[in-house]
Amino acid sequence: MDRSFLKALVTQWRTEPALFLYMLGSYIKMPVFQNLLFEKSCWELYNVSCLSLGARKDDDLCSNVTAYHKDEQVQSLANSLFFYSSLTLTIPSIPSSLMLGSLVDKSRIRLSILIPLIALVISSFVYIGLSIWEHSSPYYLLISDFIFGIAGGYTSIIGVSAAYSVRGSMGNIRSARMARLEAAIGLGGCIGSFLSGKIRAAFGYTVVFSIITVLQVFAIIYVLLFVKDEVYEEIPDSQPESSFIRRSLIDPLFVLTRLRPLRIVLIACFCAFGLELFAFSGMSDIQFSFMRFQLAWDDVAYGQFTSLSSLFGTLGVIFLYPFLRLLISDVFLGSIGLVLKMTFLLVLSFSTSSLLMNILSILFIGSRFVSTAFRTQIANLVEEDEQGQMSSLVSILEGVAGILATAVLNNLFPLTLSIWAGICPLSIVGLLGIALIILIISSFRLSSYRREEEGMRDETQSTTTTMDAVDYQ
Structure with a gap:
């Protein structure tokens, strides 16, 4: 293959291959990490083997899911640990995400994505050490x-990639780029989830975290070789140049409140996206615990389900989304995705069938419509030189929504087990319903504004024509 053609193709991909490698490692990690949390929680509470309970000598209580999947103490400790993990990850990432997003607007794309990737490799070595020190x-x-x-953190990697994709593009091209970004995430999720539990079951935790580290190193190499800092045309500003700290930490916070047409629509979309992220983060946090408690799933069974879900989501955003985008708007595509998510969670709340859950994974075919639609819509409502700052705000939104969702659902879910495990999924359906209503209302408001703008433009042209005719006479 011609090297120049390959280079052009890679340039067109932008950060998608690096994002794919990162997401592949992340999705390999997530089921294994949660399984490890349960095993370590079991050891923390009991520190005994099945031998003391009269089981076979070679069976280990904490490695046997069916032996304690209904144990509410282990569920509670594992969910608490997941909550602490999310807090420790997300809170420090908020100011960092703001600064990295500002670097995008200053054409420092490579640095803004390399920093979190390098830190990720270091953190993976910690996992390798703790997996060797099993107990x-x-x-x-x-x-x-x-x-x-x-x-x-993860919000900055996704946020920087999104800002880099939307800059310098408009309309359907912007939607296509965002869909391609979501496809990279979904494809990584599909393959990673499928391999995750199988690798752990065959080779153990240490091999899993070692493979993840290698993938992260490959992502860094790709960024160094192929991601270039693009110079964007600066919009003249009469205001004096502010300090880096102000540009990075303070200015992005005013993007939402700045006077602009459709500011209310922007705020409404931002808030609706926040509700969806809260629901998504919360369900992601407790879904493994729910499946483990309700269906006695381990990371292998959960990985297969997640792989199917990601597969349908990826197929939807690669093939279905671009076609439907020619017929309907991003907002209504996002609405379709929200309805499908609500339908799945509604059935999940009452289901006790593993087969049914795997069949219903087809409903995830619209799951990536939601993020794609929200990110595209928000990008359309701000100026080109605000894309990096907006990505920083979205990163903060993801972080704050994740913290709140983790705090609420990881602490609430163990309390509901003695009543009904489906309380949390059903509550999330209600939140998504609110996000859906806000999204639809904001879409009608946007359409109304555009009609008004077209009417005023036509009226101005008509007046100008009449005046020209009078002058001529």
């Missing part, structure tokens, strides 16, 4: 989260 305290896992979080 170490589960609280040591928080060290890894802090290292990654202080460098921007």
Whole structure:
């Protein structure tokens, strides 16, 4: 293959291959990490083997899911640990994400994505060490989260990639780029989830975290070789140049409140996206616990389900989204995705069938419509030189929504187990319903504004024509 053609193709991909490698590692990690949390929680509480309970000598209580999947103490400790993990990761990432997003507007794309990736490799070495030290305290896992979080965390990697994709593009091209970004995330999720539990079951935790580290190193190499800092045309500003700290931490906070047409629509879309992120983060946090408690799933079974879900989501955003985007707006595509998510969660709340859950994974075909639509719509409502700052705000939104969702649902879910495990999924359906209503109302407001603008433009042209005719006479 011609090298120049390959280079052009890679340039067109922008950060998608690096994002794919990152998401592949992340989705390999997530089921294994949660499974590790349960095992370490079990050891923290009991520190005994099945031999003391009269089981076979070679069976280990904490490695046997069916032996304790209904144990509410283990569920409670594991969910609490997941909550602490999310806090340790997300809180330090908020100021870091703001600064990294500002670097995008200053054409420092490569640096803004390399910083969190390098920190991620360091944090993965911590996981490798703790997986070798099998019975170490589960609280040591928080060290890894802090290292990654202080460098921007996952929100900065996704946010910077999104800002880089939308800059310099408009209309359907912007939607296509955002869909391609979501496809990279979905494809990584599909493959990673499928391999995750299988690798862990065959080779153990240490091999899993070692493979993840290698993928992260490949992502860094790709960024160094192919991601270039693009110089964007600066919009003249009469105001004096502000300090880096102000540009990075203060100015992005005013993007939402700045006077502009459709400011209310922007705020409404931002808030609706926040509700969806809260629901998504919360369900992601407790879904493994729910499946483990309700269906006795381990990371292998959960990985297969997540792989199917990601597969349908990826197929939807690659093939279905671009076609439907020619017929209907991003907002209504997002609405379709929200309805499908609500339908799945409604059935999940009452289901006890593993087969039914795997069949219903087809409903995830519209799952990536939601994020694609929201990110595209928000990008359309701000100026070109605000894309990096807006990505920083969205990163903060993801972080804050994640913290709140983790705090609420990881602490609420164990309390509902003695009543009904479906309370949390059903509550999330209600939140998504609110986000859907806001999204639809904001869409009608945008359409109304455009009609008014077209009417005023036509009226101005008509007046100008009449005046020209009078002058001529």
